[in-house]
Amino acid sequence: xxxxxxxxxxxxxxxxxxxxxxxxxxxxxxxxxxxxxxxxxxxxxxxxxxxxxxxxxxxxxxxxxxxxxxxxxxxxxxxxxxxxxxxxxxxxxxxxxxxxxxxxxxxxxxxxxxxxxxxxxxxxxxxxxxxxxxxxxxxxxxxxxxxxxxxxxxxxxxxxxxxxxxxxxxxxxxxxxxxxxxxxxxxxxxxxxxxxxxxxxxxxxxxxxxxxxxxxxxxxxxxxxxxxxxxxxxxxxxxxxxxxxxxxxxxxxxxxxxxxxxxxxxxxxxxxxxxxxxxxxxxxxxxxxxxxxxxxxxxxxxxxxxxxxxxxxxxxxxxxxxxxxxxxxxxxxxxxxxxxxxxxxxxxxxxxxxxxxxxxxxxxxxxxxxxxxxxxxxxxxxxxxxxxxxxxxxxxxxxxxxxxxxxxxxxxxxxx
Amino acid sequence: xxxxxxxxxxxxxxxxxxxxxxxxxxxxxxxxxxxxxxxxxxxxxxxxxxxxxxxxxxxxxxxxxxxxxxxxxxxxxxxxxxxxxxxxxxxxxxxxxxxxxxxxxxxxxxxxxxxxxxxxxxxxxxxxxxxxxxxxxxxxxxxxxxxxxxxxxxxxxxxxxxxxxxxxxxxxxxxxxxxxxxxxxxxxxxxxxxxxxxxxxxxxxxxxxxxxxxxxxxxxxxxxxxxxxxxxxxxxxxxxxxxxxxxxxxxxxxxxxxxxxxxxxxxxxxxxxxxxxxxxxxxxxxxxxxxxxxxxxxxxx
Numbered sequence: 001x002x003x004x005x006x007x008x009x010x011x012x013x014x015x016x017x018x019x020x021x022x023x024x025x026x027x028x029x030x031x032x033x034x035x036x037x038x039x040x041x042x043x044x045x046x047x048x049x050x051x052x053x054x055x056x057x058x059x060x061x062x063x064x065x066x067x068x069x070x071x072x073x074x075x076x077x078x079x080x081x082x083x084x085x086x087x088x089x090x091x092x093x094x095x096x097x098x099x100x101x102x103x104x105x106x107x108x109x110x111x112x113x114x115x116x117x118x119x120x121x122x123x124x125x126x127x128x129x130x131x132x133x134x135x136x137x138x139x140x141x142x143x144x145x146x147x148x149x150x151x152x153x154x155x156x157x158x159x160x161x162x163x164x165x166x167x168x169x170x171x172x173x174x175x176x177x178x179x180x181x182x183x184x185x186x187x188x189x190x191x192x193x194x195x196x197x198x199x200x201x202x203x204x205x206x207x208x209x210x211x212x213x214x215x216x217x218x219x220x221x222x223x224x225x226x227x228x229x230x231x232x233x234x235x236x237x238x239x240x241x242x243x244x245x246x247x248x249x250x251x252x253x254x255x256x257x258x259x260x261x262x263x264x265x266x267x268x269x270x271x272x273x274x275x276x277x278x279x280x281x282x283x284x285x286x287x288x289x290x291x292x293x294x295x296x297x298x299x300x301x302x303x304x305x306x307x308x309x310x311x312x313x314x315x316x317x318x319x320x321x322x323x324x325x326x327x328x329x330x331x332x333x334x335x336x337x338x339x340x341x342x343x344x345x346x347x348x349x350x351x352x353x354x355x356x357x358x359x360x361x362x363x364x365x366x367x368x369x370x371x372x373x374x375x376x377x378x379x380x381x382x383x384x385x386x387x388x389x390x391x392x393x394x395x396x397x398x399x400x401x402x403x404x405x406x407x408x409x410x411x412x413x414x415x416x
Numbered sequence: 417x418x419x420x421x422x423x424x425x426x427x428x429x430x431x432x433x434x435x436x437x438x439x440x441x442x443x444x445x446x447x448x449x450x451x452x453x454x455x456x457x458x459x460x461x462x463x464x465x466x467x468x469x470x471x472x473x474x475x476x477x478x479x480x481x482x483x484x485x486x487x488x489x490x491x492x493x494x495x496x497x498x499x500x501x502x503x504x505x506x507x508x509x510x511x512x513x514x515x516x517x518x519x520x521x522x523x524x525x526x527x528x529x530x531x532x533x534x535x536x537x538x539x540x541x542x543x544x545x546x547x548x549x550x551x552x553x554x555x556x557x558x559x560x561x562x563x564x565x566x567x568x569x570x571x572x573x574x575x576x577x578x579x580x581x582x583x584x585x586x587x588x589x590x591x592x593x594x595x596x597x598x599x600x601x602x603x604x605x606x607x608x609x610x611x612x613x614x615x616x617x618x619x620x621x622x623x624x625x626x627x628x629x630x631x632x633x634x635x636x637x638x639x640x641x642x643x644x645x646x647x648x649x650x651x652x653x654x655x656x657x658x659x660x661x662x663x664x665x666x667x668x669x670x671x672x673x674x675x676x677x678x679x680x681x682x683x684x685x686x687x688x689x690x691x692x693x694x695x696x697x698x699x700x701x702x703x704x705x706x707x708x709x710x711x712x713x714x715x716x717x
Contacts (some may be wrong), residue, residue, distance in 0.1 A: 252427070
């Protein structure tokens, strides 16, 4: 039986007391890594092939319930609200472990945290009290973050693009409520989440210049959960359209005030990118581990594959890339935990690098396994498919490059 | 502080009730150290009752119990919606709990809380005479502004660590079935009885406050000899979330109840345990006044 995560009150010390060093993580983060690894290896791994090859809309609530029981859905929720009080560092470490086995499952957990992030960032105890203790019960609960739309993807991420956004979900004030209308697309967990932190443009503001964040329970009248996207990877998590038809939301569900959505969005991205970089690192590591096992087992020309100089060079390059990606995301996560607001540069660099090396490592690993790398039974081709996924969400390489260069040229006011 | 028609506070309170009503804690029994529990019984059909000290409860489950308490009191109108909203409260504050407070809780098969009561300790760092001015007053004494034991002399040798306050004897408002409601009441009484048997030092006196027609009936049903004190004017400060306890209810009277001696308490607990295993819960309730007679005596102002 896996141990449920708990943290002794004595461990709830200020971050400074438990700062990671270059070679060692804090004890409670190591404990979390062990728990996540055991869950991933013992419970998730046997289900990976089934989850990957099932129809697009299939969802394994039993595995989610197990992860929830371990505390993985409430990692970032403060202890006083029933959570475990981990920061981004813990989250990122846990997601690498999950993604090394199944990136889709890691994203179920990551998307839930993204749904929690605006509520945490609000600093408003009332809205935190209404939504975050949901995760403290024994029934599994998931959340999601609803930004992307059919005509507006990066236009909702890049502040300078906001005036040019078209067709954005609208929010109309009506007494002490807002009325939301429009559609969100490719929303991870949208099919299964309890609520969505939803971004809509308040009427009277052009494009997305009035972007505002609302917490919307997904059982609200007027919401329809659409079809599940049939994706090439990340198949254990569900990406869904969410349709809002005159959905009435109490004004107290607004986070950050009218027009504050852009700042909430930037802040949550800067927090989340280290975690997504960890997912890509996990994908690369999973592929690398398979390749190492294969090259240590397979004999050609009378010697093991790894003893061939060309293969050795490839394995060495691959492991260096994974280690480098991990160091970058650990640094970014640590800074996201200790700087207010979280920096833009380090998380963007970490994600840009990890997303790229995941593709390089997975592709190289597939090549090392030859035909077995290309067939489904061995699991390698799944890593290749999933390595491509992280380039799409939480900032494409192009968006990340703009964020990085804006920091380089000190145009930090609108970091994204 | 508590005024009607404050829409935003009412909405917040409604959300807090909905939040807590939706939470299930089926993992609670397995999360507790079985050997150290004061009481644990599982009935066919999945009803489970536990008696557990505060310091045995994982934080998350303690919050769940405190959330249940608040949700029930909000629904009864005994918790102030404005204070709950102003402070962003979703559970009763746990900081005033003592490590050795006993929580008796009944869960259904899905882990939803159906009933709860608390046996709160004195909070004194060392046992004190009950008439000692240095003794920390029980919350009921604070609300009614009196030392209960000035009115009802304590039994020989009873000190503050032999006294518990019975608090928050509540049922889930989701329960509409009379039979289930009665069973939960009796399961809670059994759990409390077992806790009283096992606590060290032994508990010899219970205190609290009650409405005549509600909780007093349960305490007498449990076979206690209750002394009810008349003529007090209880109140809590307006910024106390529970201040409607004394404005929204009919006369609420403090009481002192002497716990039967160990052998008699044991006999009563066994009676309840055996009776609860029977199928006819109403017959059990009918038999209780004879098997475990209780009484209520009123002490004039």
